[in-house]
Amino acid sequence: MASGTPLSRRLWAASSATATHCLFHPFVVGVGSGQLPMAAFQQFLKQDAFYLHGFLKAFAYAVVKAEAPADAMVLVDLMHGVNSELQLHASFMESWGIPAHAIDATSAAQATRAYVDFLLATAKTATSVAEILAAMVPCARLYAFLGAALASARSELTGELMGDAHQYAKWIETYAAPAFEAGASDMEALLDSVAEREGIDEARLQPLYARAMQLEYNFFDASFPVQRADFMGTTALAYDADTATSILTTQPLAPLPTVSKLSLLAAVLAIAAGDHSDPIAHGVRDGSEDDRAACLALLTRSPGATATEAAPGVPRVLCIAGSDSGGGAGIQADMKTCTALGVFSTSAITAITVQNTVGVHGIHGVPIATLREQIGCVLDDIGTDVIKTGMLGSAAVVQCVVDAVKDRNLPLVVDPVMVSTSGHKLLELDAHHCIVQQLFPLALIITPNIPEASFLLNGRTIATVDDMKVAAADLHALGGSRYVLVKGGHLEDASSVVDVLYDGLSWHCFQSQRVATINTHGTGCTLASAIAAHYAKVPDMKAAVQNAIRYVHAILVGSQDLSVGCGAQGPMLHWL
Numbered sequence: 001m002a003s004g005t006p007l008s009r010r011l012w013a014a015s016s017a018t019a020t021h022c023l024f025h026p027f028v029v030g031v032g033s034g035q036l037p038m039a040a041f042q043q044f045l046k047q048d049a050f051y052l053h054g055f056l057k058a059f060a061y062a063v064v065k066a067e068a069p070a071d072a073m074v075l076v077d078l079m080h081g082v083n084s085e086l087q088l089h090a091s092f093m094e095s096w097g098i099p100a101h102a103i104d105a106t107s108a109a110q111a112t113r114a115y116v117d118f119l120l121a122t123a124k125t126a127t128s129v130a131e132i133l134a135a136m137v138p139c140a141r142l143y144a145f146l147g148a149a150l151a152s153a154r155s156e157l158t159g160e161l162m163g164d165a166h167q168y169a170k171w172i173e174t175y176a177a178p179a180f181e182a183g184a185s186d187m188e189a190l191l192d193s194v195a196e197r198e199g200i201d202e203a204r205l206q207p208l209y210a211r212a213m214q215l216e217y218n219f220f221d222a223s224f225p226v227q228r229a230d231f232m233g234t235t236a237l238a239y240d241a242d243t244a245t246s247i248l249t250t251q252p253l254a255p256l257p258t259v260s261k262l263s264l265l266a267a268v269l270a271i272a273a274g275d276h277s278d279p280i281a282h283g284v285r286d287g288s289e290d291d292r293a294a295c296l297a298l299l300t301r302s303p304g305a306t307a308t309e310a311a312p313g314v315p316r317v318l319c320i321a322g323s324d325s326g327g328g329a330g331i332q333a334d335m336k337t338c339t340a341l342g343v344f345s346t347s348a349i350t351a352i353t354v355q356n357t358v359g360v361h362g363i364h365g366v367p368i369a370t371l372r373e374q375i376g377c378v379l380d381d382i383g384t385d386v387i388k389t390g391m392l393g394s395a396a397v398v399q400c401v402v403d404a405v406k407d408r409n410l411p412l413v414v415d416p417v418m419v420s421t422s423g424h425k426l427l428e429l430d431a432h433h434c435i436v437q438q439l440f441p442l443a444l445i446i447t448p449n450i451p452e453a454s455f456l457l458n459g460r461t462i463a464t465v466d467d468m469k470v471a472a473a474d475l476h477a478l479g480g481s482r483y484v485l486v487k488g489g490h491l492e493d494a495s496s497v498v499d500v501l502y503d504g505l506s507w508h509c510f511q512s513q514r515v516a517t518i519n520t521h522g523t524g525c526t527l528a529s530a531i532a533a534h535y536a537k538v539p540d541m542k543a544a545v546q547n548a549i550r551y552v553h554a555i556l557v558g559s560q561d562l563s564v565g566c567g568a569q570g571p572m573l574h575w576l
């Protein structure tokens with residue numbers, strides 16, 4: 001794509017496959033043809049009203065975080081547009097005798113909750129309005145796209161097909177109207193200008209945009225699952241994810257190069273409405289039952305359903321770590337972090353420490369069988385998108401964790417906790433070997449600080465960023481994890497902190513301002529669980545690390561003057 005193409009256009013282009021999937025989703029096709037069962041549409045509207053309330057709240061966060069007053073005013077104007085959309089819902093509902101309080105009484109479906117949670121967690125933790133808009137623009141742009149596509153597909157058909165009786169015509173008109181397109185364009189223009197002004201690059205925003213688009217698809221699918229698309233009769237629509245083209249055919253994925261997406265949609269609608277005059281429609285109508293079944297099977301293949309894609313619903317992290325009774329580090333820090341980032345966390349406790357801000361006064365191991373059972377019962381019931389490990393304590397515990405997770409093929413974040421900030425040993429000496437040999441090879445990322453990296457590399461001196469880069473590459477070779485993050489907080493630089501991420505080929509350095517505070521207890525646990533939480537939301541490691549560093553920085557700033565306990569190092573408050 002040309003380098004002069006605006007950022008918002010590039011983000012849209014990168015997500016166009018998912019957007020096309022939305023266009024050809026039976027829910028959307030059913031709205032276009034007017035044949036979607038009314039119950040499914042009503043269900044959708046109620047959920048959409050719930051979603052739009054979340055959308056308004058995300059706008060409110062953006063208004064608060066806007067650097068320029070003019071940006072805040074554009075955001076407020078856009079909020080008025082959302083209000084008009086909510087009024088449309090109310091008028092729809094009323095015309096079917098459903099009172100407004102029925103909308104209020106609706107509880108959120110899982111797909112709605114997942115989308116709203118994602119929007120609000122992004123809005124709450126964003127350090128730039130550009131990040132918030134990257135998560136919000138997909139909704140506006142997608143609906144403008146769907147409205148325009150459905151409206152023009154309708155006009156390609158004969159009047160009697162759609163007629164005045166089309167029960168969803170008003171909905172299509174709303175999203176095809178110039179005013180809605182203008183709102184979407186205004187949001188994009190604001191995204192482009194804020195990102196440019198603040199020097200925020202595409203790589204930081206792309207995962208947010210892509211995730212929102214996937215959640216849009218899940219939203220349609222929750223309202224009317226593709227498996228129930230029998231109203232489409234003889235219609236079969238295939239989508240080739242590799243070439244990002246849609247094909248209507250009796251031969252799965254047979255090329256039909258002359259057919260534009262829009263006329264394809266028209267053909268779908270024509271078939272659904274019983275008009276078989278179109279030659280493509282003929283092909284579908286005359287195909288065998290097997291051909292139609294094959295096409296429908298392709299249709300029901302949901303986009304982005306890869307092994308790394310988070311399951312629909314709330315993102316989840318399983319934290320395997322020790323308990324810190326003082327609440328600053330360990331499992332307590334892990335779970336607070338996940339909650340602050342809008343991620344559901346579960347736990348498997350490896351040890352109970354008797355700990356406060358002064359130090360570690362005792363360590364009590366949990367029976368190995370109990371640890372094994374905690375991991376097993378959580379994963380078998382709740383499942384998880386990411387596993388994060390912290391204090392493991394002994395070789396037996398490491399072995400137990402390895403055995404419990406090795407066949408699960410789940411992203412694993414390993415924080416190789418060895419010594420507490422207060423100077424107490426949290427890992428027995430004979431366990432290091434086991435961590436390196438058995439656990440690191442299973443890890444997606446390991447996150448040693450400088451003393452831990454140095455210890456793992458036979459006590460070598462790590463005194464500069466260049467030393468950190470070499471250490472990251474050597475740990476990558478030693479342990480075999482996919483990524484290594486060497487944290488630079490222990491380097492002697494009064495003004496800034498550099499963390500180094502190595503992916504096996506190249507290094508990425510993240511620089512942040514050092515925060516002058518004694519409240520650093522639990523920063524390692526927090527960073528690793530923030531990486532896990534962000535990765536559970538959007539499986540992009542560089543973005544997850546970047547966002548996690550920002551999170552730690554933000555709560556360090558917020559906890560700078562916090563006074564908890566009498567120890568030399570205090571904890572942080574996980575509240576943004």
Ligand SMILES: Cc1ncc(COP(=O)(O)O)c(N)n1
Pocket residue numbers: 321322323324329330331353355390391417419420421422426520521522523524525
């Ligand atoms: C249970 C437990 N896990 C991890 C740490 C390390 O955290 P820190 O290095 O901040 O003391 C800790 N102190 N306690």
